[in-house]
Amino acid sequence: xxxxxxxxxQLALLVxxxxxxxxEERVETHLDACPECRxxxxxxxxxxxxxxxxxxxxxxxLLRECxxxxxxxxxxxxxxxxxxxxxxxVDAIAxxxxxxxxxxxxxxxxxxxxxxxARLMPAIGxxxxxxxxxxxxxxxxxxxxxxxxxxxxxVVDETRQRTVSGRxxxxxxxxxxxxxxxxxxxxxxxxxxVEILNSRAQAADVRRALIFALQDRNAGxxxxxxxxxxxxxxxxxxxxxxxxxxxxxxxxGMRTKAIDLLxxxxxxxxxxxxxxxxxxxxxxxxxxxxxRCRRVLESMNASAETY
Numbered sequence: 001x002x003x004x005x006x007x008x009x010q011l012a013l014l015v016x017x018x019x020x021x022x023x024e025e026r027v028e029t030h031l032d033a034c035p036e037c038r039x040x041x042x043x044x045x046x047x048x049x050x051x052x053x054x055x056x057x058x059x060x061x062l063l064r065e066c067x068x069x070x071x072x073x074x075x076x077x078x079x080x081x082x083x084x085x086x087x088x089x090v091d092a093i094a095x096x097x098x099x100x101x102x103x104x105x106x107x108x109x110x111x112x113x114x115x116x117x118a119r120l121m122p123a124i125g126x127x128x129x130x131x132x133x134x135x136x137x138x139x140x141x142x143x144x145x146x147x148x149x150x151x152x153x154x155v156v157d158e159t160r161q162r163t164v165s166g167r168x169x170x171x172x173x174x175x176x177x178x179x180x181x182x183x184x185x186x187x188x189x190x191x192x193x194v195e196i197l198n199s200r201a202q203a204a205d206v207r208r209a210l211i212f213a214l215q216d217r218n219a220g221x222x223x224x225x226x227x228x229x230x231x232x233x234x235x236x237x238x239x240x241x242x243x244x245x246x247x248x249x250x251x252x253g254m255r256t257k258a259i260d261l262l263x264x265x266x267x268x269x270x271x272x273x274x275x276x277x278x279x280x281x282x283x284x285x286x287x288x289x290x291x292r293c294r295r296v297l298e299s300m301n302a303s304a305e306t307y
Contacts, residue, residue: 004030007037011044017187021219021251168200181209187218194221198228207232211241219251226257233261243275252286259292268300 007030013019014027031038146152166173180193194213200206213225226245232238239262246258262272276293 004037008040011041015044015048178209181213190221191224194224201228214241214245222254255289259289263296268296
């Protein structure tokens with residue numbers, strides 16, 4: 001029996017699709033029988049939806065204020081010292097004992113130097129429109145503010161989203177999709193991408209991407225990948241990947257599909273017989289897989305011992 005404490009700890013992962021197949025099934029079974037946890041799930045969904053709907057927009061002047069505060073703090077630290085400000089600044093960066101109380105600010109000092117150095121760069125001030133565009137690719141001015149000394153503070157967005165559309169046969173579209181399969185941060189993106197690529201699994205580069213997706217930590221992504229590879233289960237590279245799924249995947253459904261694909265159609269080879277014998281010796285717990293292993297080995301007059 002799954003207790004409520006464990007189930008409640010999994011709700012956030014459930015909402016974002018980050019649970020394994022077995023854990024998700026265990027939580028869903030508990031939710032079917034527990035109205036309190038179902039209510040908690042609804043609260044979790046509402047909270048996550050509220051978080052997702054809020055866009056944090058920091059003040060454009062925040063960076064300027066931080067720079068000024070940092071400068072003042074550095075000056076305060078350096079003022080009572082007998083050594084000059086520059087010498088103590090160098091000592092702080094090098095983490096020398098003579099830096100005194102300024103020493104913990106060594107790392108921050110490097111940031112300050114970056115800020116001051118950026119403001120003193122002559123190249124930006126003297127560059128024309130074309131050169132400035134090269135320095136700030138895909139940039140957009142978000143905020144301007146006049147300073148007391150006659151200069152102007154400008155906040156620039158240096159990156160932006162853009163939409164690219166095209167057919168799966170377009171090289172750019174294909175390349176972006178193959179990259180998205182390997183995105184570690186978004187399982188939903190990976191699952192959607194794999195489903196789109198499944199229709200082009202006849203291409204070697206797409207099959208390689210689907211084989212890579214068989215190792216994904218998200219069970220839903222792995223299941224979509226094995227569906228796309230099903231018509232190509234007789235290809236050597238696909239068979240090798242399916243063998244690894246059979247031996248090591250934690251999802252019973254994945255291992256069931258793998259053994260079905262490996263033992264259909266094509267005559268069973270020595271390598272597969274060795275894999276089936278290894279599973280039997282391990283004490284395979286999934287009844288269907290174990291029975292399928294036994295029947296295939298018997299049909300080949302092979303024992304359950306190492307071939």
